[in-house]
Amino acid sequence: MYIVVVGGGRVGFYLARALFNAGHEVFIVERNSRRVDELVAQFGNVAIKGDGSEPIIQMAAGVARADILIATTGADEDNLAACQLAKHRFNVPRTVTLINIPEDERLFEILGVDVVLSSTQLILGAIEGELPAHAAAHVLPVRGDREAAAIEVPPGSPIIGRRLGAIALPPETFIVAVIDRNGELKELNDDTEVEVYDEIVALAASDQAEALLEIVSARR
C-alpha cells in the first residue's frame, strides 16, 4: 500500500520505519528541514519539507494515489486539516490521526476522520487492562476480632454463575446475606447462584477479610 505520513517527529519516524519493514511504500511530510535531512539519510528520498495541510504539499507527496494518510504532528488542528484535505480534496480512502488533546476525539469522529487515536486514551486503556477490577467493599470491624464486609461482585469475577455451596470460602467466613442489584434479598442456601453486581454480606475473621475480597474480585 501507499501510505503518506504527515509529521516526521518521533512517532512519524518509527511509524515510517515499521511500515517500510512491513513492505509498504511510504512518504513523509515534515515541516522542519533538519528532520527532513535525517529522514532522507535514514530512508532515502522519501520525505519532503512542507506543511502537510497545504494542498500543494499533499499534491507533491502524491496523496492523490495514497491508500492511507496518517497525521502525527503535535498540533491537533494541523492533523485535522491534513486529514480533511486528504479525504475531501484527494479522495484518500482512509485517514488516521493521532490526537494530543483527548477531548478532540468526538469532533474528529463527527468530521469523518476514520481512525482517531488519543495517546492518553491508549495509555489509560493499557493500564486498565493490566489492573484487576477490585471489588467495591465496605468493611466494618465487629466483636471477636471479626469483620463484617459488604462486597459487590464486579464483572469478570470468577464466582459469577457459581452456587454459594461451591465457593471455597476462607476459614471462619460466613455469608450472611446476598442482595441482588435491585436491592432484593436473595434466598440464602447452598444453591443460591451469584450474579454480577450482587452484594455479598459476609462475616470473616479479621485476617481473612482480604482473602475473601480476593475471591470475589475479577481476575486479569
Add this chain to the structure above:
Amino acid sequence: MNVIVMGCGRIGTQIAITLWREGHRVTVLDPVPESFLSLPMELRETEGSTIVCDGILEEELIHAGIKEADVFVAVSNRDNRNAMAAQRAKHIFNVPHVVCRVGDVERQEMYNKLGLAAISPTKITSALILEAVFP
C-alpha cells in the same frame, strides 16, 4: 446577539468594533494580550469582552460563552486553527452563525463544500485588486 471573535488582528478588530457599536455583546479571543490594544478602551474595559487564549481548546470556548453564542467568527492568522475552532462551534456547540477565515483558496472552497462558511481574504483581495487595475 452574543458574538465571539477568535483572533484580534486587523480583521478581528474591525469586526468586533463594528458589532459592538451596533449594540451586540462581543467577546474577543487572542493569545497575545497586547493585541487587544487595537480595541477602543470602552470595549476593552467591558467585563468579559477580551480573553487571552487561542480558542482551539473546547474548554476555552466554553469559558468564552460558546454555549450561549449566536455568532462565532474565527479570523486568527492560522488557517488550521480557524477551521478547527469553527467546525467545533458548528458541530459540537451548534452555534447558529459560524464563519471562518481560510487564506488558502483551495481549502476555502473545500470547507465551503463541506457546509462550513469559509472566506479567503487572498481570493477577495486579489479579485478587488484585479478589478481596480482592469475595470
